Amino acid sequence: MSIDQMMRRIxxxxxxxxGRYTPTGLEGTLTHPGSFGILNWGAVAxxxxxxxxxxxxxxxxxxS
Known part of the structure; x- marks a missing residue:
């Protein structure tokens, strides 16, 4: 693991x-799913x- 990966994980x-749909806060909150329409499409086969x-x-x- 590189130093930047470790810093991001911390x-x-x-x-x-x-859990899902955690309300946002003033100090920053990890939200999942995000507010960008829940999902994005990856690769297609x-x-x-x-x-x-x-x-x-x-x-x-x-x-957020």
Whole structure:
């Protein structure tokens, strides 16, 4: 683990988080899901033989 990863983990561990939909605070709060529409779409894979599309949602957290 690099020093910047360790520092980020420490700063995230210090933020209040009481589970999903934690209310925001004045000092900063880790919220999950975030306020950016809950999710974003990651990679997409297409199987043309079976005509199936696989989309992977990515759930985003925010510091607010």
């Amino acid at each position: 700063s995230l561990a210090q933020l209040p988080y009481q 297409v199987d043309p033989v079976r005509q199936i599309t696989f989309g992977i949602p990515v759930y985003l957290s925010f510091i």
